[in-house]
Structures are given as C-alpha cells and as structure tokens.
Amino acid sequence: QEQLVESGGGLVQPGGSLRLSCAVSGRTFSAYSMGWFRQAPGKEREWVASITWTAGIIRYGDSVKGRFTISRDNAKNTGYLQMNSLQPEDTARYYCAARNSGHYMDSTSYDYWGQGTQVTVSS
Secondary structure, rough: OEEEEOOOOOEOOOOEEEEEEEEEEEOOOOOOOOOOEEEEEOOOOOOEEEEEEOOOOEEEEOOOOEEEEEEEEEEEEEEEEEEEOOOOOHHHEEEEEEOOOOOOOOOHHHEEEEEOOEEEEOO
C-alpha cells in the first residue's frame, strides 16, 4: 500500500513562495497520477493541480494557474508543488493524493492521501 507524506508548508508573506513535496513509499509510484488538493477552514476540499504518471498531462485549477507548478520525479518517488505569488486566499491545508483511474478533479477518484501540510499566507 502506498503512503504519502507532505512537507514544505509554513508561514509566508503575501507574494512569497513555497515548495511542497510529497514523498511516496511503495514500489508503484510511477503508475499513479498525482493530484494536489487544499482545504481551508469551513470550506470544501478544492482541487489544485494534477499530473499524470508520465507527466504528459498537467492541469491546474483556475485559482492557481500561472502561479503554481506541479511536477514529479518518479526516480525519487516524490511529487512537488511550487507555489509562487502566494496570496492570503491560498491559506489552507494542502494534500497530495494518488490515483490510477477516475477523474482528476474528483477527490473520490484518489486512492491514497497524505496527512496534509499547512500553508499560511499572512503579513
């Protein structure tokens, strides 16, 4: 069974950057598509970005397009989310997840989830 562990969250000022990592244990990481989601207090979980296992197809939510970059290194069993130009509305707990079927925006399509890492954007 795959296990996902996020890291890299923290407190950052508006306009700043953070790079989240998602380390995956298991020998079949490269077979999964990955996604990043976020959830702010009192709000529903929001899809942020996704990347197929070959990194051939990458998609972003409208709210992060042009500011965030998703990537993966299958040799290291690690996924990344580079976040630039962060704004207070980006404050949330960020989760990485892995799936091998279903729709990339649908959280129920993802088979494995990390515990999340908190990102707080504030001056």
